[in-house]
Amino acid sequence: MNQSVTIHYPNGARYLPKQAASPKIKSTLTTHGGRGMTLEQEINESNQYYLANDIAVIHKKPTPVQIVKVDYPKRSAAVIREAYFRQASTTDYNGVYRGRYIDFDAKETKETTRFPLDNFHQHQVEHMRSCLKQGGICFGLIKFVTLDQLYLLKASDLIDYWDHQDTAGGRKSIPKTTFDQIAVPVQYQLNPIIAYLDAVDKVI
């Protein structure tokens, strides 16, 4: 098992040498929990852990594609020869945890002081709004990759910011300082790599 000593600030942020903190310089450090994985890989691996240990059943939905042309060669698998990416009508992840419906999307930003709302799409926000009405547990998992910090942001808070972005006093982004106030930090660890259901426990 590879374990490295990592220095954390009191707020849970990992200590990074100055150069790596600049978004312009590509960090060559291996990230702590994720060992260089993308947020999607971290979530998928955590979901496998949750599934294998009977803690939750949560899957990423397949990428929606519009299939136009398929070849059926003899004695081998069908080959899709023409297809197009479609806009998803939902968030990427959903499933069941303790009888409750879980629904979320994952976003990464290189920003360090704010999370731009245009990381989300209108249809994702509307989907979360609909799921909330049905009593689902909905949220965003938002990673500040440069800071190596991950947060669970409740969908209700996201929707608040979303709905007010075009009003007087509204903003096109959520300040990082707001995350420290209203979002739940998700820690990196060994198994699961990101224990985001611990953060879910804190918001339900």
Next chain:
Amino acid sequence: MNQSVTIHYPNGARYLPKQAASPKIKSTLTTHGGRGMTLEQEINESNQYYLANDIAVIHKKPTPVQIVKVDYPKRSAAVIREAYFRQASTTDYNGVYRGRYIDFDAKETKETTRFPLDNFHQHQVEHMRSCLKQGGICFGLIKFVTLDQLYLLKASDLIDYWDHQDTAGGRKSIPKTTFDQIAVPVQYQLNPIIAYLDAVDKVI
């Protein structure tokens, strides 16, 4: 609105002229509720109704494909030029209804006296088993297309048959008569076309 008078047997089955009831003769009749739609189309249309009326948020998952080669032509959409169908690791439909997690798969059979278990795949059964452990509401929507009859079969009943199929006295199929005893009939109607959540209400 197209409405035709349809004669039903006391068990809810639609009256069909003899010739159409034979699986060997392709029926030219338009089906009642579905107006010639596949079960998948009927479910998708019903889900749209449930979503639009704030009754439930249930979607079909996209078909999983392994994308191998993508072209990015200038000034037009990316084109997937090589991709393969992958085996899904879950059922096709899930979502949230009254705070509860809903998970199901839809199957059509042309058989009239039994439902062959091999319509389901091992991984779908295992997925439903996992979801049941988490308190999800899991079932199969099973249509006897020749009889034009649709049933909700609880996952627990399906799993019972599944687990015993290779044991002494086990069967590779569920008799149609068993459906009339333990499954919940789903009626065709106008809106939604198949009110399968009414059947869900009866099993929770």
